[in-house]
Amino acid sequence: MFVLAAAAVALVAGAVASVAGFGIGSLLTPLFASRLGVQAAVVVVSVPHFAATVLRAWRLRASIDRTVLVRFGVASAAGGLAGALLHGRIHSPALGVVFGCLLVFAGLMGATGLSKKMRFGRRTAWLAGVVSGGFGGLVGNQGGIRSAALLGFDVSREAFVATGTAVGVVVDLARLPVYLATGWRDVARAWPLALATTASVLAGTLAGEKVLRRIPGARRLHVGALRFGFVKPIEIAPDDRVFVLTGAGISAESGVRTFRDAGGLWEQYRFEDVASPEAWVRDPALVWRFYSARRAQAKTVSPNAAHVALAELERALGDRLFLCTQNVDPLHERGGSRRVVHMHGELMKSRCERCDRPPFEDEALYETADAIARCACGGRIRPHIVWFGEVPMFLDDIARELAACTVFVTIGSSGAVYPAAGFVSRVRHARRVYVGPEEPDNARAFDEHRFGKATEVVPTLFSVRS
Numbered sequence: 472m473f474v475l476a477a478a479a480v481a482l483v484a485g486a487v488a489s490v491a492g493f494g495i496g497s498l499l500t501p502l503f504a505s506r507l508g509v510q511a512a513v514v515v516v517s518v519p520h521f522a523a524t525v526l527r528a529w530r531l532r533a534s535i536d537r538t539v540l541v542r543f544g545v546a547s548a549a550g551g552l553a554g555a556l557l558h559g560r561i562h563s564p565a566l567g568v569v570f571g572c573l574l575v576f577a578g579l580m581g582a583t584g585l586s587k588k589m590r591f592g593r594r595t596a597w598l599a600g601v602v603s604g605g606f607g608g609l610v611g612n613q614g615g616i617r618s619a620a621l622l623g624f625d626v627s628r629e630a631f632v633a634t635g636t637a638v639g640v641v642v643d644l645a646r647l648p649v650y651l652a653t654g655w656r657d658v659a660r661a662w663p664l665a666l667a668t669t670a671s672v673l674a675g676t677l678a679g680e681k682v683l684r685r686i687p688g689a690r691r692l693h694v695g696a697l698r699f700g701f702v703k704p705i706e707i708a709p710d711d712r713v714f715v716l717t718g719a720g721i722s723a724e725s726g727v728r729t730f731r732d733a734g735g736l737w738e739q740y741r742f743e744d745v746a747s748p749e750a751w752v753r754d755p756a757l758v759w760r761f762y763s764a765r766r767a768q769a770k771t772v773s774p775n776a777a778h779v780a781l782a783e784l785e786r787a788l789g790d791r792l793f794l795c796t797q798n799v800d801p802l803h804e805r806g807g808s809r810r811v812v813h814m815h816g817e818l819m820k821s822r823c824e825r826c827d828r829p830p831f832e833d834e835a836l837y838e839t840a841d842a843i844a845r846c847a848c849g850g851r852i853r854p855h856i857v858w859f860g861e862v863p864m865f866l867d868d869i870a871r872e873l874a875a876c877t878v879f880v881t882i883g884s885s886g887a888v889y890p891a892a893g894f895v896s897r898v899r900h901a902r903r904v905y906v907g908p909e910e911p912d913n914a915r916a917f918d919e920h921r922f923g924k925a926t927e928v929v930p931t932l933f934s935v936r937s
């Protein structure tokens with residue numbers, strides 16, 4: 472009966488851990504301790520814990536930061552070995568107290584977000600590795616300290632989770648042989664329990680992500696779980712220069728529709744049919760009907776939290792922020808940004824098709840050829856948009872800022888439209904961060920990937936030091 476109950480808890484623990492990255496030790500150890508005593512519980516739980524951690528690390532293997540793993544893993548393994556050796560010598564009551572305190576400590580760290588604030592420098596992070604591995608060896612729980620210590624290294628969110636899991640494997644490898652040597656009697660006595668929970672934890676790990684992914688909101692839960700204490704804002708130092716490139720994704724979250732899902736009327740056209748110099752020559756009224764519809768739609772949408780956050784960043788950084796957008800809508804300006812470089816033009820501006828008269832604010836809708844306004848020179852008024860086959864604007868300013876920036880952030884751009892998609896490969900000297908719900912086509916060029924919607928990620932993305 473107890474074995475069945477334990478197997479059920481193990482199934483849940485495996486599923487939780489597959490999404491949140493922790494939970495097996497925290498859920499199973501107290502349960503086992505109630506039956507076997509703390510000391511034996513730590514030994515027996517290490518078996519399913521090891522199996523599940525290996526499985527998770529294997530599935531995350533692509534994101535593991537090998538340098539951090541080697542540096543931090545060695546320290547943790549040494550600590551784990553020492554802790555495991557000590558484990559065999561300390562008697563249950565003392566261990567119970569230490570274990571209880573540590574569980575409370577780990578819980579408090581998670582619940583208060585303290586582990587997020589508690590950061591170790593690079594050197595102390597090694598020491599923390601020894602300590603966290605030591606706790607792992609001693610009482611089987613090291614997640615909280617390991618998380619805080621890993622934050623001392625500059626790694627992306629995926630690398631953080633993957634590397635933390637790999638460190639867990641290393642610590643397990645160090646402590647398991649010691650446990651089995653000193654506590655084999657416990658495992659032998661509780662083998663049905665160890666076997667049943669190992670199978671359940673593995674099943675839970677495999678099923679967890681698949682099942683949870685199908686539940687609406689689970690992805691957000693996943694992102695939230697990862698963010699809980701894991702996300703480190705990008706620190707902007709007084710001498711940093713930040714280049715932000717935004718794409719369709721940030722506007723889509725405000726409800727701006729892209730050409731592809733513009734719907735109904737425009738489905739029969741290709742983009743080139745309504746947004747190219749050839750289209751303008753062939754049928755200017757059609758071109759204006761398209762942009763009039765987009766103007767009408769743009770009036771119905773509002774800037775979102777990501778636009779507002781970038782406007783705040785501009786207020787904090789002044790001209791140390793260069794905000795470049797591929798979007799033609801005015802949402803950055805409506806969100807409060809004052810200096811926005813629209814490399815593909817602006818929907819709410821028009822200009823003359825013929826002379827050099829500068830572009831001007833224009834929210835008018837033109838439905839017929841006769842309705843199209845004329846310039847003083849006699850030329851027709853056209854959208855101030857970079858069409859298919861035309862050269863993007865401000866490329867000189869952009870090149871200068873790309874060369875000067877120290878932080879380069881792309882938000883909601885698919886990485887498919889050039890030249891913007893090539894910017895990241897011109898800033899190898901800068902820290903390169905991608906923000907978006909999916910991998911862009913040029914994902915490999917970035918150092919970090921902050922997975923999530925712009926409205927969820929951008930408001931807490933930057934931390935400006937003065």
Ligand SMILES: [Zn+2]
Pocket residue numbers: 823824825826827828846847848849850
């Ligand atoms: Zn003119």
